[in-house]
Amino acid sequence: MMVRSRQPTFLELFTPKLVTTLQGHYRLSDFRADAVAGLTVAIVALPLSMAIAIASGVTPDRGLYAAIVGGFIVSALGGSRFQIGGPAGAFIVLVAATVEHHGVEGLILATLLSGLILLAIGLLRLGTFIKYIPYPVTIGFTAGIAVIIFVSQIKELLGLTLAGKEPGQLVPKLQALVEAVPTANWAAVLTAVIAIGLIVSVRRYRPHWPAFLIAVGLASGLAWAANLPVETIGSRFGGIPRALPAPYLPALSLEKLAAVLPAALSFALLGGIESLLSAVVADSMSGRRHRSNCELVAQGAANVASALFGGLCVTGTIARTATNVRSGARSPVAGMLHALFLLLFMLVAAPLASFIPLAALAAVLAVVAWNMAEKHEFGTLIRASRGDAVVVLATFLLVVFRDLTEGILVGFGLGTLLFLHRMAQAVDVERPQPMIEEDRPDTAAVGLDASGPCSTASDPDVVVCRISGAFFFGAAAAVGAALDRIGEHPRAYIIDFSGVPFLDSTAAATIEGFARKARRQGATVYIAGAQPTVRRALLTHGVKPPGVRFRSSVASALTAAER
Known part of the structure; x- marks a missing residue:
């Protein structure tokens, strides 16, 4: 269970350190x-x-x-x-x-x-x-x-003497x-x-002596x-006052x-x-x-x-x-x-x-x-x-x-x-590692497809893709292009979101557009492993059933797709 930290009150945020210090053992x-x-x-x-x-x-x-x-x-x-x-x-x-x-x-x-x-x-x-x-x-x-x-x-x-006013x-x-x-x-x-x-x-x-004051003195x-014959504070400004002035606006x-x-x-x-x-x-x-x-x-x-x-x-x-x-x-x-x-x-x-x-x-x-x-x-x-x-x-x-x-x-x-360029480079559409039989009961192993960034399951009509990194507008075009490069026309796509900590509206629109294209081809899109905040952002931008189905893991998505 995730425990949310208590937000500090206004008084706690703006109480001066002087007050909290003197309240202690000063x-x-x-x-x-x-x-x-x-x-x-x-x-x-x-x-x-x-x-x-x-x-x-x-x-x-x-x-x-x-x-x-x-x-x-x-x-x-x-x-x-x-x-x-x-x-x-x-x-x-x-x-x-x-x-x-x-x-x-x-x-x-x-x-x-x-x-x-x-x-x-x-x-x-x-x-x-x-x-x-x-x-x-x-x-x-x-x-x-x-x-x-x-x-x-x-x-x-x-000690220079300029002909006119010193330029800025x-x-x-x-x-x-x-x-x-x-x-x-x-x-x-x-x-x-x-x-x-x-x-x-x-x-x-x-080093512990006041170097500035010693040098000036x-x-x-x-x-x-x-x-x-050097210019001093007295010769230029007439000295300094011996008291603070009265406040004025x-x-x-x-x-x-x-x-x-x-x-x-x-x-x-x-x-x-x-x-x-x-x-x-x-x-x-x-x-x-x-x-x-x-x-x-x-x-x-x-x-x-x-x-x-x-x-x-x-x-x-x-x-x-x-x-x-x-x-x-x-x-x-x-x-x-x-x-x-x-x-x-x-x-x-x-x-x-x-x-x-x-x-x-x-x-x-x-x-x-x-x-x-x-x-x-x-x-x-x-x-x-x-x-x-x-x-x-x-x-x-x-x-x-x-x-x-x-x-x-x-x-x-x-x-x-x-920063955006570096973050965009950190986002990738990966080839997931092959799953062995023990990893997913009652399902066949996943093999790699060398023709693209995604892999196919034992059923050639199911394609699995994994997105990793912060999925935002800087990376949306690259991810969209990677998804579009999938050459097959399967009946199901599984997109693994377990490695996506953050998603913005541009990224959600990219997934929504991909899902709409898949729907026209008669395919179903499964979103697997999405964190609650990521899932909420996707739902807000129209990435929701029946066009897209959410599953907790790739294994459960594969089981649903093969049924």
């Missing part, structure tokens, strides 16, 4: 572990949040607002114990394009809309479908984003950077090289002590909503993918299990709140989440404390941020881009198969030279076609 020792993990993650997130904001074309404080407000809500309401929310490098390209076309107010509105979209996706329980994004698409757009991020930091790494597209941007090479600032180059060298060295010899100290109008809707959809799509990937990484590291739709609801609420405080879009961040797990976090309290520590840093150390060289922050993002490029996985997919290579290269090239959303959609479409 002790003082757990809080201490969470505090240490939260402080560690905050030290990593501090320079990274400002660097991502600057690279996105906005002031550094907006990255901190997103990390503080959005990060707190992601941990408080999310479906993962260890997820850390905040601004992510993957959004740099989208955010920069949105700011360029719609301004900062348009960015805030798009972030607010993306939060509402994510809330709807989560509450409608559509988060499960995000996992169907093919792996080559994920690797392709991640590698493409890494290339764009690195190229966008060349200006700050070399890759090829014009590279041309402008090459033309500006004579304006390179040796002090900025030196600062960037020192920062990258420190990050690499610390990660190699002291020492590079800032060197630039200040030596009075290096951006200006709303139908025209503005329609204009930023494509950007909001892109934010929601990328944010959903990135956050669930991050939650899966946390699960694999910790042995826990997250709630996908609850996590998307939290991401939506976090983006709405971040927008109200003027912050960037928020998502789950893989590097910071992994740092949280490795630092010994026990619960979502660690992520909430990480946000509070960031707020404390901003309140206390805001004046010091004015001395941070932009070249040092560019060095941080250059290392981030190098790490997120997934070089080994990219090479493996190129070598794995021609289909995977086409998907990953198409996604990568479209992201780099065209548009991130276009790259994801085209890559997903190609990946889906590749």
